[in-house]
Amino acid sequence: MSTSATTSYQPATEFNPITINSFKAYDIRGELGVTLDEDIAYRIGRAFAQILYQRYHTVSDSQSSDMATLQPAIVIGSDIRHSSEQLKQAVIKGMLDAGADVIDLGMTGTEEVYFATSHYQALGGIEVTASHNPINYNGLKLVKDQSKPISADDGLAEIQALAESGEFATNISPGKLQLLTDKSAYINHVMTFIDTDKLKPLKLVINSGNGSAGPVVDLLIDKLIQAGAPIEVIKLHHEPDGSFPNGIPNPMIEANRVATQQAVLTNKADLGIAFDGDFDRCFLFDEHGKFIDGSYVVGMLAQAFLNKYPNEAIVYDPRVIYNTEAVIEQHNGKAVISKSGHSFIKQVMRDSGAVYGGEMSAHHYFRDFFYCDSGMILWLLTIELLSITSKTLSELVTGYIQEYPSSGEQNFHLTTLDAPTIIQAIEEKFSTQQPTKSTLDGLSLNFGEWRFNLRASNTEPLIRLNIESRGDAALLATKIQEIQQWLALQGAVPA
Template sequence: MSLKCFKAYDIRGQLDTELNEDIAYRIGRAYGQIYQPKTIAVGCDVRLSSPALKQALIRGLNEAGVDVLDLGLTGTEEVYFAAFHLDVQGGIEVTASHNPMDYNGMKLVRENARPISADTGLKEIQALVESQQFVPSTSTGSCQNYNILPEFIEHLMGYIKDQTIRPLKLVMNAGNGAAGHVIDALEQKFKQLKLPVEFIKIHNEPNGHFPHGIPNPLLVENRESTRQAVLIHQADMGIAWDGDFDRCFLFDEKGQFIEGYYIVGLLAQAFLAKQAGEKIVHDPRLIWNTTDIIDKYQGIAVQSKSGHAFIKEVMREHNAVYGGEMSAHHYFRDFAYCDSGMIPWLLVLTVLTQTQQPLSVLVAQMIAQFPCSGEINFTVQDSQATIQRILQHYRSQEPQIDDTDGISLDFGHWRLNVRASNTEPLLRLNIESRNSPQTRPMQSYVDELSQLITQA
């Protein structure tokens, strides 16, 4: 029987119909049989179904002869951290991140937190889970609880070590997901070090019923509580996380949500201000603001296909200090090239201190210079045929064409990227422009492309 929960980058499915405890047990057996690790770290998010799925997974791993360190309630990046920091040979986080209530899933890594995706082993795990051709193990693994939090906090503090931080007031919105315990621990650490940062915590308690909505700040309706708290408390910045907190989303002191694209530029600046000449990896969807900042701060820009497996591979190949996607995934060399939702806002504190500017001013300069549409999704019958239609329509204008990921067309004063989704029947469009006399208003480009994509 073919299982639908195996995706391009992880495991994700509707409970009972696509993912259940039996499948979780088989995933544990398959991981253990294929990779034969001595020990792996396992954690889970706050979803009501996560603890039972985690126990079934651990049972499968143990029966495959694997010892397990049970990290308890964790975000995905705590499992990543354990996988490269501890003497283990892999890690699995049970999470459905920002998916609806009736979903769950898993994110899997090997030693040193190397990703397991469709191209790097997930298909082999799927095949074994489906066939159930399990070989009896000669030994049974053990399971013991392990608290990774103190070591994780020490690692996070390394990103602002020896940095002066100006007095700041921050709104922290964990969305009742897995981030709350890390926010609490960082708050204590900041107080201990007498850093002048005030934490205003909202929806901080983990609650799998998600009383304030699924933690997904990309949904406009989920941003209001962060925005309101920033305004009420006159905070310098708002930070909101998704369910497993591997992504964070920033709001300026006016409560305005900031596109992830511009955060990539800020983080590139944070690293290059400390060390010019470093390589920064970016995805091809929106690039001009990022490459402009990298040039300005004497770094080297490296383009990669979108998606965590590709970004991590390119970062390793080039020894890049940082990689950023406009989707709010940020990757760090000192974090084993993994994505983190905690490191980005810590680095932004250093930029706010160095520039002595409010966040809205820093971002306004970028937006004015390089406006963008944000990602617009279209449901289409045939993604590739639609992309070809766009290509034919603009061919006479002789744009520079880049096929790193989907198709990017560069017209000099404006640029578009269009690509098919890996997981849904969607076409994803991004448009950016330069502040130049030739440039039309952004909406006119959006209207033009929307008409072209939706025409029969």
């Protein structure tokens, strides 16, 4: 669908300086009516477009080959939250008033904006989403040309400063708005990641969480059926519904996994699949309904990619590393570690040319998807892998889990001490054991047969703990108890 469109939001005529508290390390996220509303969204949209256009004209004047091919447009989409459409209209109005041409993609997941930014050779893209946050929150995820991330030290602070000051360029001819909701190019690109001829009979449970995933799942299932794939799908919480009648789609919360687990068992499915609200994260359940920790999925995909692409680089984060590094070494890949967070992972992947990158938080990145993360590509690759190997998901990951057991990520609220103080104190606590230390992301201490990573959250007032061992579940349990008790003495309360 391609039509011209208009936006309904009308901004103020004067812009006094304000403080905007919804800017985070990698994106914008705030409580509705408190730190984020339509007026703030307008300011952010206008600042974003003005800065991108200033960069575009500066660089294009110098005849940069990268920028010369770009069209002076910005793409935008929004998730299913009730507040998203209104916020999107305000952002669009801000970008139009900055002189930007805007392509409205309609209701989308974040990865659709990533795709469209590169597909349309746009200057940048915005997804209006709060992903897995509570229903009274919303936010914006921003990318620049070539779907590259924008972080606090790479443009986000500049956007915040301009949005807060309200010192926008004037006497600008407004841009034009176009509605392009056809997902065909995106769907076709995602389907290139698998060979449908290799797919064997599989029964899947797919839980879209009443988020934005449902329509894309339908289109992909249609493609699979058209290709003759012997796939049966049980759809759970499938219809997009911004009131989230079955709870906020966040499978990281154990209670939110139950529906998928029960559906897998009831239907005797081969695989369970669940998404967060904007489906940039995909979570897997084996044929027994067991939730598979993200770090083991990283190892599984690393092995699959190295089987297809020998000697390639694989990027991973430092929270849980034993299994991933062992898989990469065994399959003659190049192990490249990166600080956690999508902006870091994507840059390290670009620098190393890595074919795949994964985080234990269920973000999976693909070189052939503009180095961006995709939840849809993950589950397609998984059904291909189950078909090629003729193994169940539990058979694929059980060896990983036994050889390198881990605690899973544990979160703690801080009640007395701050994160840097606690991290320094725990380093001192273990200093006599002379572990190998890394401060790439928080603090990692490696004792040979076990290790842990303790880091402050970039997005929430939490400290996050991961512990793993080399095949010793009893040692792991002992160390989990020891560090949990120590953190409790520091005033760190389980979240």
